[in-house]
Amino acid sequence: MPNNSMPLQDIPCLSLQGPMLSLPKRIKRKSRDWLSEGLDTECNAPTELIQQWSPCHQHQQLLSKDKENEGKFILARRSRRRKQSKLGISWNHLPDELLLAIFFYLPLQDLLRISVVSKRWHRLVFDECLWHSVDLEGLTHMGPALQQVLKTGVRRLRCPRAFVEELHFTVPVPLQIVQLDLSSSIIPTSALECIICHCRQLEYLSLESQQISDKIINSLAMNTNLLQLNLSGCSRFSAPALADMLKSCSSIEQLNISWCGFNNDHVKSVVYNLSSRVTHLNLSGYRENLTLNDLKVLVDRCPQIQTLDLSDSTLLMADSFHVFKHLKCLLHLSLSRCYNIHLAALSNLGKMVPTLCLLDVFGLIQDNHLPSLKKEMPHISINSRPFSSVARPTPTSWFIGSPSGRIMWSRMCRLRFTL
Known part of the structure; x- marks a missing residue:
């Protein structure tokens, strides 16, 4: 870098002002007597800006104009650098930890909007600490959105009464979900398999009214820390798979397995x-x-x-x-x-x-x-x-859509989708 140049972020006229990032504007000032030579021109190159706003250059301009302006009243302006030095705080200067603390208080829709501001903000918006708990109740055509949320490392996910199209989930690492509610959602069995087969840390799970396969039941057997399981109204799984799952999940404290269309073998697998x-x-x-x-x-x-x-x-x-x-x-x-x-x-x-x-x-x-x-x-x-x-x-006694009706196992999710 030449000796007479400086980084772009240190140039006063390129400093970022306001709460959002903005692009530097071309500077143009009205002609005012002896300032016409410097401030009256448009400055495009950083080196020209540095020269015009440097103290030495301004002092030379004043000396050269003294003789021409003898007897005239001169109105000089205070240096812009001195003004902006007090306000020279940019979003880019804030550390990641502080930005994450600010983003933590944003609702879901606003968080997604600011993700397009810059690559850095996009990376921070999808940081795992911001997506600990998500509520997507009633969301339609939520396949892509659900896949993106699953990739964030979400631990508490609420999606009751939602519509999910085919989901091709190919992330090889296990999901970190601990609590999952897919009650009364419309979701293909293949998509549900893609989710459950990647879960190993489930403690609370509700698949009420879902059509589930033996593959899903066998995957549930891998979640040995399961405490509460709601399979009310589920169907299409066999009695042997159910028996193996209940043997493996020996920590279950609450089980709802009502109205599943069981035969005698299914009932005996439970008891x-x-x-x-x-x-x-x-x-x-x-x-x-x-x-x-x-x-x-x-x-x-x-x-x-x-x-x-x-x-x-x-x-x-x-x-x-x-x-x-x-x-x-x-x-x-x-x-x-x-x-x-x-x-x-x-x-x-x-x-x-x-x-x-x-x-x-x-x-x-x-x-x-x-x-x-x-x-x-x-x-x-x-x-x-x-x-x-x-x-x-x-x-079920709580009204759907009410604040109490959005509670999932006695707690509410932080990020919530609102229609």
Whole structure:
């Protein structure tokens, strides 16, 4: 670099002003007596700018013009360098850590907009620390967006009621997702396989109403730290794959596997392989596939159950109450639409299970008989929970789209897509 030149960012007229980056403008000043030779001209070359704004050059100009302007009043301007030295702070001068701290407070849409400012900003915008938790609820045609979010290292991803087209996910490294909610989303099985097969750190997962394959179930078996699993309404996976998955995922505490279209083999795969650590279980919807013997095996294997939903199990009768009394921690029991349980026998349930606090018997009792039953069991709340919350990321009683309805396993995501 020549001795009489300097870096572009140090040239006063090229300094960046304002909150956003701007391009340097060509400088042009109005002619004003003896300043016409310097400031009146357009300056294109950096060396010319340096010469015109250097103190020596300005002093020489004043001396040469003294004789021509004798007796005239001269109005001189203060150096621009002195003014801009106080304001010479540029976004480019800020360290990455400070920019990331600023970007952390931006909403998702604004964060994506500023990613096109420069290559540096694009790199920082997609830094892993900014994409820890993302909410894409209700997003349509979200295939490319989902693939980009997955590449950022997201750990908490919420995508309920979204539409995903075919997804060709080819990143070889495992994903870092810990919590994933794809409840009631429209997503091809092949695309779902691309996601689940790259997960090894899942602890909370909801695939409610999805069509899942044995490949997905086998991939879930690799997530041995799984704590809560919601497969309510899922279909198209085999009983042996389900049994292997439950054996491997021995840390599961909450399992919702209701209304999956199971046969007898599927039900037995659950009750014979479920982890003894389970405290909340929804095994409703199996009508003539869940027997009293299955219930005995289940209670014997999982004595710590606190919430148990066996609704629509039409083979269960009042003799099952003697099985429930072995659950010393049982707080919430659902026997809705178990039509072979006689109404008169329900009053004995409170005596057999003294820990019981919540009882759901929808379809077994008419509204006019409900007050008398409540009077017989005053310490039990009856029919107060119409929807099951077992392993569900968002309780269904909350209004969709409300702030409470955007909670995923008791926490909200930081980056949220808004329509």
